[in-house]
Amino acid sequence: MAGPRPRVAIVGAGPAGAFAASALRRCAGDVEIDLLERLPTPWGLLRGGVAPDHQDIKRLQDTFDRQTLRHGCRFLGNVEVGVDISHAELMRHYAAVIYATGAQTDKSLGIAGEDLPGSWAATEFVAWYNGHPDYRDLQFDLSAKRVVVIGNGNVAADVIRMLTLSPRALERTDIADHALEALRASAVEEVVVLGRRGPAQAAFTSAELRELGHLEGVDLRVRAEELELDPVSQDWLADHGTFTARTNVELLREFAARAPREGAARRIELRFLRSPVQIRGSGRVEAVDIRRNEIVRADDGALRARAVDEPVEPIACGLVLRSVGYRAVPLPDVPFDERSFVLPNERGRVLTPDGAPLPGVYAVGWIKRGPTGILGTNKRDAEETVACLADDLATAALTPPASPDRAQIDALLAERVPDVVTVEGWRAIDGLERERGRDGQRPRVKLASRGELLSAAAATASSAAS
Ligand SMILES: Cc1cc2nc3c(=O)[nH]c(=O)nc-3n(C[C@H](O)[C@H](O)[C@H](O)COP(=O)(O)OP(=O)(O)OC[C@H]3O[C@@H](n4cnc5c(N)ncnc54)[C@H](O)[C@@H]3O)c2cc1C
Numbered sequence: 001m002a003g004p005r006p007r008v009a010i011v012g013a014g015p016a017g018a019f020a021a022s023a024l025r026r027c028a029g030d031v032e033i034d035l036l037e038r039l040p041t042p043w044g045l046l047r048g049g050v051a052p053d054h055q056d057i058k059r060l061q062d063t064f065d066r067q068t069l070r071h072g073c074r075f076l077g078n079v080e081v082g083v084d085i086s087h088a089e090l091m092r093h094y095a096a097v098i099y100a101t102g103a104q105t106d107k108s109l110g111i112a113g114e115d116l117p118g119s120w121a122a123t124e125f126v127a128w129y130n131g132h133p134d135y136r137d138l139q140f141d142l143s144a145k146r147v148v149v150i151g152n153g154n155v156a157a158d159v160i161r162m163l164t165l166s167p168r169a170l171e172r173t174d175i176a177d178h179a180l181e182a183l184r185a186s187a188v189e190e191v192v193v194l195g196r197r198g199p200a201q202a203a204f205t206s207a208e209l210r211e212l213g214h215l216e217g218v219d220l221r222v223r224a225e226e227l228e229l230d231p232v233s234q235d236w237l238a239d240h241g242t243f244t245a246r247t248n249v250e251l252l253r254e255f256a257a258r259a260p261r262e263g264a265a266r267r268i269e270l271r272f273l274r275s276p277v278q279i280r281g282s283g284r285v286e287a288v289d290i291r292r293n294e295i296v297r298a299d300d301g302a303l304r305a306r307a308v309d310e311p312v313e314p315i316a317c318g319l320v321l322r323s324v325g326y327r328a329v330p331l332p333d334v335p336f337d338e339r340s341f342v343l344p345n346e347r348g349r350v351l352t353p354d355g356a357p358l359p360g361v362y363a364v365g366w367i368k369r370g371p372t373g374i375l376g377t378n379k380r381d382a383e384e385t386v387a388c389l390a391d392d393l394a395t396a397a398l399t400p401p402a403s404p405d406r407a408q409i410d411a412l413l414a415e416r417v418p419d420v421v422t423v424e425g426w427r428a429i430d431g432l433e434r435e436r437g438r439d440g441q442r443p444r445v446k447l448a449s450r451g452e453l454l455s456a457a458a459a460t461a462s463s464a465a466s
């Protein structure tokens with residue numbers, strides 16, 4: 001595209017948005033990049049998802065900072081695309097828009113009792129303990145002795161650790177203060193985890209599963225009879241089983257063979273081939289009825305769980321966390337695939353309903369490929385999208401925007417969102433949080449309400465102006 005430097009908007013400053021900005025810097029030449037983010041803080045699930053006891057992973061924020069905000073990308077926080085500014089308006093101001101909005105809600109189970117008080121999506125629990133401002137006021141009742149977690153992926157592993165680790169193990173982390181206080185008073189002694197398929201199909205990665213078996217003061221139990229592989233799983237593991245699946249099965253066998261840890265304050269029980277049928281209780285969760293499944297090979301070759309016609313088994317509990325996956329939500333006026341819950345796309349180029357590329361519109365991360373994959377997966381994924389965008393810029397395939405000047409978008413945003421958080425505002429939040437953490441030898445103490453975050457950001461803006 002001839003003329004001034006093309007300007008690209010990235011919507012969502014999570015890992016995928018950060019990787020996309022960094023890739024754009026490297027391979028799309030001289031472009032201006034704005035990261036628009038609905039929260040006052042950047043880094044998406046790296047800040048609001050990754051568990052507080054995994055601080056080494058959170059350090060990726062320093063790399064993101066160096067490769068984006070310290071490398072000429074602008075941060076425009078507290079701006080929600082689709083609410084504060086429309087897709088059409090973005091297209092008037094930018095040569096290209098990359099959607100990196102992740103998966104903002106949870107997948108539902110569709111069983112009776114799912115909405116009873118005491119039944120929560122793991123997405124909510126995770127956001128609450130990580131200090132996401134929209135979830136700060138949730139009240140989790142941790143007075144019951146037994147919790148049931150549905151699903152056995154890595155998010156389930158995170159919430160299981162948060163429920164069973166001693167408060168001592170969490171008090172040097174960046175867990176939100178309100179969550180630390182509630183977990184200190186927790187009466188939870190046992191977490192029962194339901195995997196609908198067998199041990200060979202558990203969705204945990206092996207490092208996360210191994211960690212569950214070695215938590216201080218926690219006994220991990222697995223029933224040997226639930227580890228016996230059915231013939232379908234045995235064949236699958238022998239012929240096509242991944243390294244992770246084989247390692248997981250070995251680890252689970254080791255755990256099942258261990259003697260119970262005497263005197264452990266808390267206990268995790270991993271159940272397999274068990275699905276919830278309904279969540280019960282009068283006025284709030286009192287039990288989950290589960291049924292046994294068997295593994296069958298479906299027509300598409302996938303191994304699925306099929307209910308066995310047997311009486312249900314009740315598990316009494318006071319809290320249920322449904323950890324069965326995240327789900328993306330549509331953005332107004334942007335195509336959305338209602339079956340796969342992603343922006344329909346080819347290698348990151350967003351497609352119209354008739355399958356043609358929508359010029360200038362791209363997707364990265366969980367909104368592009370669905371809610372799976374670790375942080376690093378988003379790097380390769382962003383590189384694919386950015387390669388398409390760079391090609392489209394180089395071949396002049398993009399229509400120049402009607403209002404390309406930075407001043408015009410800044411004026412529009414200032415009118416719509418008086419408290420846009422810029423990079424200086426974010427640095428003020430970051431500085432204050434780190435400072436608050438210093439005395440307690442914590443990486444940071446999070447400001448967990450939008451009000452606190454915005455006043456911290458504004459304090460610097462006004463001191464810079466005076
Ligand atoms: C609980 C949990 C723990 C995890 N732990 C690990 C881990 O330990 N290690 C690991 O490798 N991977 C981990 N992952 C996976 C990793 O977090 C994801 O792969 C990654 O965050 C996906 O990046 P994303 O940018 O697509 O989505 P997100 O991280 O969700 O970022 C999306 C961003 O877009 C913003 N946004 C949404 N809508 C709008 C809008 N309309 N306007 C403006 N902004 C918007 C959101 O506020 C958010 O900041 C974890 C995932 C979860 C759910």
Ligand SMILES: NC(=O)c1ccc[n+]([C@@H]2O[C@H](COP(=O)([O-])OP(=O)(O)OC[C@H]3O[C@@H](n4cnc5c(N)ncnc54)[C@H](OP(=O)(O)O)[C@@H]3O)[C@@H](O)[C@H]2O)c1
Nearest residue numbers: 151152153154155156196197203323324325326371372373
């Ligand atoms: N430490 C880390 O690296 C880390 C931490 C957290 C998250 N992550 C990543 O983030 C991504 C999302 O994690 P996730 O745990 O949300 O998703 P996930 O890995 O897809 O696990 C979802 C779990 O829910 C189960 N499930 C789905 N629908 C169900 C239903 N209707 N009934 C019962 N069970 C059901 C799945 O079983 P089936 O397998 O039978 O479908 C699976 O056990 C993953 O790629 C994960 O690796 C990584």
